[in-house]
Amino acid sequence: MTAAGRRPPAAPVPCATLDCGHRPTPTRGCGTGSATDPVTGTTHCCPCSDDQARHTTAASTRFVAHVSTDATTWSGGVLAAIDTADRHQRPRTARTPTGGSWQRHTRHATGADDTRWYGVNPGPGMAVRLRRVRTRTP
Template sequence: MTTTSSTADKADVLDCGHTATPDTVGTGSVIDPRTGATSCYPCSDERERVAMTRATTFVAYVSTDGDALTTWPGGHLATIDPADTRQTGRRTYTPSGGMWTRYVWHATDLDGGRWIGVNGGPGLVIGVHRLRVCTWQTEFGNGRGPRYCHRRATHAGQGGAFDLYCRTHARQVFDLYGWTTTALPPRALASLTA
């Protein structure tokens, strides 16, 4: 998406059916580079959230306080893990001998999908990719909420594209619920990130 700001009249209706979103410069709108369609920031944010649910890689921004992945206008896409919000980054060397500070971010989107990406710090653009971990939720039993199994997925479930299970939990969902799963082909397994 391409974002623009102009001093156009607020009464102008965009292709999404809304007027342009006011911002600090004038009025802001988003232009789809493929179709040329214009939309306000909230409609654009919603389209980005939907696109993220179908993607395996995605480009977003880390919020300036480091607690969320956002769209360019600042719409919430995913929540960054609390442990990553306190990181100070690691100094690392580039192949040419330069040095930069590297931040690794783990995040959970609104549908429970797990993401990981690396960038130069809060407030900057980041390319993230979906983690293909077992989606089985395990209970701590000590009052804390459930968490992901985090083992490498080897079986696809029936629920959707990202309904994946490790070998142990694939057997368990069949025993408990009668849900059948199919083993992922070897080529797919090689491309999965644990």
């Protein structure tokens, strides 16, 4: 923060073009502004990486996301909207096999294609593994 209470300008972005055809996303701090696909090694800007994650999520039965207000990617792209009732719930205390305890938050979410997801995590700011909810057939 500066003396005037404003954040310093974003870190300079290198002029290199990524494999997606865009420049790296400007960041504040030490972020690179890009993501590298672990399988192909190609680089993508944050919005293209988020689009790729949404496409992969739509075809999967489970995925891991960060919980802020919604289930998001590491760069903040929304993968699924967490139900409003689950955002402000009181946690339940769960026991571990060794006798310890942890706070358990249940998460229900809806994906971009209206797919329903379910998961449990320790609370906001933590990762959650969401599983696709099976639909019942009459």
